[in-house]
Amino acid sequence: MGLISQTVFDGGCHVLGVTPSALMPHQISGESIGERLSVTGMHERKTEMYKHADAFIALPGGYGTMEELLEIIAWSQLGIHEKPVGLLNVDGYYNSLLALFDKGVEEGFIDESERNIVVSAETVEELITKMEEYTPTHDRVAPRQSWEVDQLLHFPPPPTPSITTNTASGHTNTTSSDL
Numbered sequence: 001m002g003l004i005s006q007t008v009f010d011g012g013c014h015v016l017g018v019t020p021s022a023l024m025p026h027q028i029s030g031e032s033i034g035e036r037l038s039v040t041g042m043h044e045r046k047t048e049m050y051k052h053a054d055a056f057i058a059l060p061g062g063y064g065t066m067e068e069l070l071e072i073i074a075w076s077q078l079g080i081h082e083k084p085v086g087l088l089n090v091d092g093y094y095n096s097l098l099a100l101f102d103k104g105v106e107e108g109f110i111d112e113s114e115r116n117i118v119v120s121a122e123t124v125e126e127l128i129t130k131m132e133e134y135t136p137t138h139d140r141v142a143p144r145q146s147w148e149v150d151q152l153l154h155f156p157p158p159p160t161p162s163i164t165t166n167t168a169s170g171h172t173n174t175t176s177s178d179l
Contacts (some may be wrong), residue, residue, distance in 0.1 A: 005033040018048045055084040055131050060093040076117045084134035086127045087120035094120060113138040
């Protein structure tokens with residue numbers, strides 16, 4: 001991510017890195033480039049990325065990339081957004097995932113029109129062209145207007161755990177803990 005951020009930044013574009021505060025000290029993606037936004041967790045990270053993105057592109061990556069990719073595809077299927085979702089299929093990295101999507105269509109788990117939520121290409125130029133030409137063709141589960149997107153995508157922090165104990169004298173003590 002660092003090389004891409006640097007290239008985008010050097011090209012005069014805005015770069016926004018959205019990182020959960022627990023990961024900030026670990027510099028997982030290398031040196032910070034551009035604006036940096038610290039969030040409380042992964043749900044808030046995805047919400048912020050969604051709010052600031054015009055489109056989504058997945059480069060070859062691991063579990064986190066796959067999880068974020070599949071969630072943004074599901075949001076499109078549900079009608080939460082109509083933004084293009086692209087896979088940069090470098091050296092066929094995503095061939096197996098694309099075959100899995102095709103198998104889902106074949107087995108009836110994915111509607112054929114929903115298969116087109118994802119566009120893929122082997123080169124950046126081809127992917128950008130496909131994404132610029134993207135028009136949603138699938139039926140959304142619910143129209144975007146029926147989703148209260150701001151509320152739907154806001155994930156409040158979990159409540160602070162509390163522990164209640166009874167003392168020998170019959171008093172109840174309640175304490176909060178940051179487990």
